[in-house]
Amino acid sequence: MSLPRYRDPAAPVPERVRDLLGRMTLREKVGQLNQRMYGWDAYTRAGGGPRLTDAFRAEVAAFDGMGALYGLQRADAWSGVGFADGLDARDGARTAEAVQRYLVEHTRLGIPALLVEEMPHGHQALDGTVLPVNLAAGATWDPGLYADAVAGAAAELRARGAHLALVSALDLVRDPRWGRSEECFGEDPYLAARMTEALVEGAGRAGVAVVLKHFAGQGASVGGRNSAATELGLRELHEVHLAAARAGVAAGAAGVMAAYNEFEGLPCVANRYLLTDLLRGEWGFEGVVMADGTAVDRLVRMTGDPVAAGALALDAGCDLSLWDVGFTRLDEASERGLVSEEALDAAVARVLTLKFRLGLFETPVPPPVPAAGRLPDPAELGERLAAASVTLLSHEGGVLPLSRTPGAARRIAVLGPNADSLERQIGDYTAPQRPGTGITVLDGIRAAAPPGTEVVHARGCALVGDDLSGLPAALAAAASCDVAVLVLGGSSARSGDTAFEANGAAVTGTGTPTGMTCGEGVDLADLALPAGQRALWEAVSASGTPVVVVLVQGRPHALPEVPAASASAVLSAWYPGPRGGRAVADVLFGIAEPRGRLPVSVPRSAAQLPVFYNGKDHRYRGYVDQSALPRHAFGHGLSYTSVEYGPPRLSAATVDAAAPRLTCRVTVRNTGSRPAHETVQLYVRRLTGGTSWPRVRELRGFARLDLAPGTEAEAVFTVGHETLASVDRALRLTVEPGEIALETGPASDRTREARLRITAAAG
Template sequence: MSAADARRYRDPTAPVDTRVRDLLSRMTLREKVGQLNQRMYGWDAYRRTPDGGFELTDALYAETDRFEGLGALYGLQRADAWSGVDHTNGPGAEDGAALAELVQRHVVERSRLGIPALFVEEVPHGHMALDGTVLPVNLAVGATWDPGLYERAAAHAAAELRSRGGHVALVSALDIARDPRWGRTEECFGEDPYLAARFTEAVVRGMQGPPAEYFAADKAPVVLKHFAGQGATVGGRNSAESELGPRELHEIHLPAARAGVRAGAAAVMAAYNEVDGMPCSGNRELLTELLRERWGFEGLVMADGLAVDRLARITGDKMSAGALALGAGVDLSLWDEGFTHLEEAVERGLVSEEALDTAVARVLRLKFRLGLFDQRDGTVPFPAQGRELSTAVARGAVTLLRNDGGILPLTASVSRVAVLGPQSATAAHQSGDYTAPQRPGTGASLLDGLRRLAPPGLDIRHAPGCALTGDDLSGIPEAVAAAAASDLAVLVLGGSSARTPGTQFDANGAARTVVSEMTCGEGVDLAGLRLGTAQNALLEAVVATGTPTAVVLVQGRPHVVPAAGAAALLTAWYPGPWGGDALAEVLLGLAEPVGRLPVSVPRSAAQLPVYYNHKDTEYGGYADEDAEPLYPFGHGLSYTSFAYGPPRLSGHTVEADITNTGERQGRSVAQLYLRRLRTPVWPRTLELCGFRAVDLAPGETRTVAFPLGAELPGRGTVVEFRVAQSARAALAAVPTQSFTAPDETPL
């Protein structure tokens, strides 16, 4: 055994912390700084060779020479319009692992101490790579109200990532949707902190598995983003200022992060926004005093792309910006220049070497936990059944908002169906932002699903009617004719987050200009929430035929549609490539609509905000419009009906009887809301604090129980609980008897 092999950090039997200390003691200041830099776009590290293989670029050589190694590499497998990577030049499922091995071997060889790199990948709704399974967006996930289903989907995404040699997953989870004009609303689980917390726990459990010293070969450490308060952006404008007081921050925007930390999340990403005037990446009160000292978080903090350099507006130059971020608690930069100057910053006394060592130790610890030093990062087989999981989530997200006259599901009396609208025959706009190019033939539109699943003899006619954007009305007459000749019109409208190769991008990947049919996504914010001119004209024309019309919305935010007109209204959010199959199953009655709204749907953008958990004040209306949302948080109809009995409070458990009063099997999502009657501070109208899905046969009654734990209010607070099918129904529901929290109840 050589002297190098005898070093403790190379001993796989030694405790992780021992190995970290030993390696850190051997590193130069320059090598330490290199471990905290994540400078490259991963797609610039390689290129295809004429024989179909890969070769490394001069850019990668220069980057590894700069710090005698590489701390982390972002987006080696990323494919999209921004990176320019597609199936002609990028790694697929069959050769992604070989590319990762080629790059890693180079990194280790360039490092004096043989330190491998972390490969960091985007996993917003599945691994953002060629051949990766695309899942429905987070807003659709939130609509399922089923964290267990999402946990299974997240586990699959982690296995795909690791099968291709990736290590770390960047996962949107912490943003709360408070203004649907924001283009990144699709990345939120919803408007409620409790709901978001449960899904954040699910993604951590699914991707990372149970806490352990080492990650399993098919599990990936999660970077939860964005910490914190990014969903409070003023005016729904991306990266705008946020106006957050401490109570609003802690009650609405931090519970999901707190839940993720408790579940064992390996890392969080500091957000772009500021909190009380200090950007998150330079906010020591947030990243150190709260996250580490009060919450006990021991993981890694990564800055969002180029966020450290933005701090130069405060410090005066990028070197001091890097020092500010490191001192605040950022461990790993993303594309910034500021962290490249940390060696000089230490020498000038702008930041201590002790602070630098602390950050480096966190990066190294994650590498040891992944087994990168022990060749434990051997890839796992690419997992199967991705399509089935994606479709299952899409199915669970379909939400029936209106069903006048019970026109859905389709009955035997319907023999002719007109499938209309710009979203009716394409799967290209069913996936959200951060989606890799799909191979031709991937996915199923609603038209595809209906044609495949419809009973024999059902005549299905199709006309798109118009495009997603623009005011071209020339296709409407054909759609009107098809609707008039049918027993039912299914009109599929909505938006798109699809980025085309013509999109112009900012340096951090956000869309700079809106092109083609893009109406949502990062950098694509709206002042209003109505559908485009042509889509509204198509809706009015089809409804005017008198043919019963079911409108299906495929969207990344709650768009506003006229309350009158269509007999039925469903939303699928962005259901992923196979969402058309899920929608067809629901329309045909092969599956029940089980989705529930994770956000309130406004009547117009003029009445924003409309989230349900506003402060319990004299919430007056407007002289010219109702102030209440068109559809409330938690709302969703079934093909059957349910009756809720009065809730009962027994000790620390709330119970309620639920009966299926209809003629079909169905699922109801019982929602437990807390209403504070007397508190030390002004309360919110309602607060979700539990939910349970219950499947019932016709006439069946079951008791749903909600054990109360952390949901109990602070000591001395007087509250009541309500069990209902939506936030609006909860306000009218019979409450439990009032409950006074005992003195020993934790705050």
Template sequence: MADPLYRDPAAPVAARVRDLLARMTLTEKVGQVNQRMYGWHAYERTPSGYRLTEAFRTEVAAFDGMGALYGLQRADPWSGVTAETGIGAADGARVSDTVQRHVVENTRLGIPVLMVEEMPHGHQALDGTLLPVNLAVGATWNPELYEEAVALAAAELRARGGHVALVSALDLVRDPRWGRTEECFGEDPYLAARFTEALVRGAQGRPAERIAPDRAAVVLKHFAGQGATVGGRNSAATELGIRELHEIHLEAALAGVRAGAAGVMAAYNEFDGLPCAASHELLTGILREKWGFDGVVMADGLALDRLVRLAGDPVAAAATALSAGCDLSLWDACFPRLAEAIDRGLVEERALDAAVGRVLALKFRLGLFEQPYTGERPAVAGLRELSRRLARESVTLLAHDGTT
């Protein structure tokens, strides 16, 4: 018996997506747009190595698959993962492959899971090579050097089993009290746009249907205007007019989309009382219809749960986000209930199909159906030297002539 079309690497991505979608149950579709598990809850470190947790196995079984797993290798005070409990560079690919093998071999359709990792300035993991923060990178005014460094950072992430890099790029410094200003390239939209282009080209390569095994898909954060929240508070409301939004806060996003970014992340903040994750005008009207973006829109962490107050209940909140243009959740409890939203007539299944299709397309572009496992790869060389060069070029000397 011949393999199904979606298994044919020579077939166009769109045809493979259609074939696979036609074979999926509603439960399997909902599973593909969910990323509700923290990756560090998927494994336990043991005296002899690592083992998968029962919580992870239960999550995979609940939807007969898993769309994405966030932060398998993340280690920092926020996650609580330490050198004693986390995954080092020597074990990253092996643990990632163990996770992937369980998903591929224990689900009906064997759809690989996306391994999503934070890469704010290098892979946010034990033994990850650090680059200067974005604010320092912007001070270099050297996007070509940054592109070269990001290419190696993406290669390092892929060598450890990651597929998708979450990278801040779209926010602008508008209030120094905001605690995430170091994630911005600066206050200038032109500067941010040029470095966002360099980021996408470096991590993903030049626009192409396939993303190479030594490159990573990029999800650009945050769409949009999060740096302009009132009072310098994170994820608060904004007071932006249409002109300021388009001329300042959307410039970097447009540059990233034109460079071929695989995804964007809907921000926490609100415009006129409507959160970005619920804004059809922003996520569909501007992003998809006006700009022609066909990649994945990921919600920020727990952002969809915040829509419950707006929508009335978690099921309606899930329908609101899907209808607005969100494709993939992040840790929330709403998106797993999309089947209920469809049963209640709050959203049509074709809207879910469109979101699932975009997630599947990314998996095909990454070559995960043909090569789901990372295996042994040589260490990435040269990234530390590029990081030093970026750091040196970021140094800015200020002179005071004493006249003012």
């Protein structure tokens, strides 16, 4: 007896899909579009090792199959899973195998499930590698290093049997009051696009497919309010918020997640223009569209009942639900004529196509990776990523790098609420860490300090509030030391005291959840550091001891004017991950040079928002009471040496719009005494012409140069269609005639220009 066509691995995927689809009942089809169950409810450890639950068996029986299972390996405060009842790497792989074996052996057609896991900055599982958050990855401006780190983390996820990684990549920090700023690569579409490509490529090396979150425009929510409305128009959407998605789709992303926000009056999960006309029609995307958690059921406010809500999302182009009731009743929607058979089959076909392409029917659980084929250690790569992200914002008096001369009598005070807290440097969407693991900033400084150095520690104040009971001890420590390292910032650490929404976001309103000042659901109206931290900074600065401020944070906090007497240096370390303390210490002591560059603009206050660098160029003069410019501009970052940039040199002064091609060169010289790791940035600024009002400038390239003291090197940019294109009236990327300035420099506010004329295509 021959195997069914869909069981033949040699058959083309479209034929296998068509054969399997033709064998399915309506209820089985509906089951393939559902991802209703929380994965941690699919197993229990009661009475010994993990085993599948009756709830899992009932979910499978309800549809004679399962489309996808979310979060089998997930562990955190929201899921309630920890080391006592969760899955380590070995048990995780075994449980994934048990899930697939049950589906194959106890369903009529034996269709395996997609096992879907969160991989926001490493795999969110017990003993999974935690990488620096995306905002830190963006601060490296190093897609290659990020791709390597992603590959290692994805290999862990795949070894546990999962296939799909959910990763925030598409949102932009247009308002840093938004609690999910840490999940973004930055404020700029070009930088986000390059990092998104690296994400998809890196995960693909480990055989993991990526679902990109969130499509589209979620970072433009009004007031930085989570899941709130946006006021985006089509042009703003295309010019700013679609670049990363377009790049990720072109790089081979398996899916996109429809965001919570609405666009043009419709939530993204019900927006046919976004999910069908644009994504599939214009871009040719053939992957799956997944709803964000409970997003389908939120449509009941529009439709009046969950059946119609599910039908609305399916008709718009959503293929796979997440924790929703609406999609479980798509058979009712079909019977009521709310969805067509063609639309239902098309969604099922996309899910099945992904399963076939991932090889689920042949190897639902991957074989062990041989030692010779293992990818680099992701924890080590995460530490390198953290070191590359540390950004030197200001530096006066040459206090850095700290001396490493052995035997020199020296005392260092390490102060502040984030100096010795692992949980506050690892960010949101993070599994519990085993006791004794990780390296805090205090640990890192103690390890890096040369013999004979005494390191003293005092917290000084709490993370939030104005309790300064610890201030006297901190002042005494600072006064007795040669330098004070003040570690301030924020925290996205969840705890058992945190209350959660149904989708896992922290519950907020009036007041802040215990220990959290950032993270999903934790938005701020005021971006200033909390009162206690500001008071500690001021008091320690007044002690006369040189002060180095390290900001461990998930968003750019608004920084006051920092005179030299207040702080000798200010650095941003973002959330650098479990080994981030050593990465910070390496930069402080000059073991590593500061390489980070700002992926976001740092505001002076929340009152001046927005401050992103690439706004429309209406030549606004500024507020009466304060500057409209940021404290530190996008792309800014200092080093321990000095560099000089020559002017940009173009290979042509005029190009044809139909086939523009030239090179832009700039010479950079290290004029100091230490190595320089320079990120040379290329911007485009329209001077005349075009069909839309121009932006101030737009990033269109960057290159890294490593320069020994006294040497120079040349950054060379190939300038073509992608560099010069802008969104025309038809919302297409087009090279339009006119005059532009190609600008190069170390930051968006420190550039030199060369002018280029673009002529209309002949004929």
